[in-house]
Amino acid sequence: MAKTVVVTGSTRGIGLGLAKEFLKRGCNVVVCGRSQVGVNKAVEQLTAEAGGANLLGVRCDVASFEQVQALWDAGAKRFGRIDIWINNAGTTTNPLPFGQLEKDEIDATLSTKIFGSLYSAHVAINGMLKQGGGDIYFTEGMGGKGEVQEGVAMLGTGNAAVVYFVKALRKEYTGSNVHFHTLRPGINVTEHFLHGVEYLDEARWERSKRVINILGDTPETTTPWLADAILKNDKKEGHIAWLTPMKIMLRFMTASFNKRDLFAGYERPVKN
Numbered sequence: 530m531a532k533t534v535v536v537t538g539s540t541r542g543i544g545l546g547l548a549k550e551f552l553k554r555g556c557n558v559v560v561c562g563r564s565q566v567g568v569n570k571a572v573e574q575l576t577a578e579a580g581g582a583n584l585l586g587v588r589c590d591v592a593s594f595e596q597v598q599a600l601w602d603a604g605a606k607r608f609g610r611i612d613i614w615i616n617n618a619g620t621t622t623n624p625l626p627f628g629q630l631e632k633d634e635i636d637a638t639l640s641t642k643i644f645g646s647l648y649s650a651h652v653a654i655n656g657m658l659k660q661g662g663g664d665i666y667f668t669e670g671m672g673g674k675g676e677v678q679e680g681v682a683m684l685g686t687g688n689a690a691v692v693y694f695v696k697a698l699r700k701e702y703t704g705s706n707v708h709f710h711t712l713r714p715g716i717n718v719t720e721h722f723l724h725g726v727e728y729l730d731e732a733r734w735e736r737s738k739r740v741i742n743i744l745g746d747t748p749e750t751t752t753p754w755l756a757d758a759i760l761k762n763d764k765k766e767g768h769i770a771w772l773t774p775m776k777i778m779l780r781f782m783t784a785s786f787n788k789r790d791l792f793a794g795y796e797r798p799v800k801n
Contacts, residue, residue, distance in 0.1 A: 531583065532760070533557040533608040535600065537591050537649060538618030540567035542719035543668075545574070546752030547615065552579035554756060559604040559611070561589040561618075583608075591618045591645030594652075601652045605660075613759065614653040615666040615712065616646050619687075623725035624680030635683055642687030646694060654698075654707055662706025665698075666759065666769075667691050669713040680728075699766055708765045714755055715772030716745040718791045727798040738792055743784045744777060745791050 534551045538544040540562030548560045552575060560575065562568050565588045572586035585607050589600040604611050620641050622634040646667060657663030671678055672685025673692045698709045716722070718741065726734065751771050758769045780787075 531555050531557050532612040533559070533604060533610060534613040534615065535559040535561070535604050535611055535653075536615045536617055537561055537589070537600075537645070540564070540571040542721050543714050543717055543748050543752060543755075544615075544617040545571055546748030547617070547756055548584075549575055549579050550752050550756035551760075552584060554760060555583075556760075557583040557585075557608040559585045559587060559600070559607075561587045561591075561600055563590045564588070591616075591649055592640040594648045597645075597648045597652045601656050605656065610660045611653070611656060611663060613664050613666065614649065614657075615668070615759075616649050616691075617668045617712075618642075618645050619668070619670075619684075619721065621681065621684045621721065621724055623728050625725075625728055626680070627682045630683070638683040639687055642684075643690050646691050650694070650698060650709075654702070657707045658705065662708075664708050664710060664762070666710045666712045667695050669711050673711075673713070708767075710762065710764070710767035710769065712755065712759070713768070713770040713772070714751050715770075716741060717748050717751055718745050719748060723795075727800040734797065742789045742791055743780050744772060746771070747791065 534556050536544050536548050536551070536558065539548045539560040544560070548558050548571070551558045560568065560571050562571065568586040568588050572581065572584060575581065575584055585604060587600050587603045589596045591597055601611065618641055620637050622630050622638050650665060653663065653665050669692060670684065670688045671681060672688040675689070677685065692711070695709050695711055702709070729737065755769065755771060762769065
């Protein structure tokens with residue numbers, strides 16, 4: 530029987546890539562985003578690339594509990610049950626010191642990552658308990674392991690909060706058939722990742738590019754592997770990581786031989 534997968538924040542980037550790969554593997558897939566236009570565009574693209582018979586698009590802002598509940602209800606009504614829920618939705622601030630951020634940036638970043646994860650988990654836990662079980666994934670990123678990086682204080686704070694939240698859920702639901710996992714997709718050069726690069730000075734931009742060309746990838750590379758790993762995961766507390774310490778070491782060791790350019794053809798916006 531085909532598994533049903535909900536991927537939040539799936540109208541672009543990693544989320545869209547995961548949705549495509551799950552469809553290609555015969556899953557029922559529910560995609561969502563805050564904009565109906567974005568959802569429609571994603572559904573059109575996915576239908577063309579992977580077929581739309583097992584695809585449902587729903588407009589949903591994960592910072593709204595009611596909209597998250599409606600997302601679950603729509604997916605369950607269409608496909609009967611939801612086996613895998615992936616909390617992927619996220620946004621970020623411009624890469625500036627905290628005191629220079631606008632309030633709206635702070636609110637959007639934390640509400641999407643923290644409240645979006647909490648609301649999604651609340652809805653999915655109760656739905657999965659009623660149906661007999663399921664798997665919930667939380668996307669990790671910078672800050673989730675205690676890393677501190679300049680210009681991403683809010684993103685790191687949100688990721689750190691989610692890591693604690695997952696540990697709490699595992700403790701509270703030990704013995705249930707609802708399982709909680711973390712997903713660390715590595716550094717993917719996406720629209721989300723490049724948000725605000727016009728605020729970087731030239732020296733910082735060049736340093737960033739050098740590191741990203743060593744460690745970074747694109748969703749086209751990472752999402753097939755991630756989708757396979759998720760579907761094969763049979764652990765109760767799984768952690769799926771694309772960029773492992775061994776892979777990081779090997780990439781730095783071979784950097785002088787593997788000349789990669791993930792920014793070919795990309796023109797950095799200029800701050801007015």
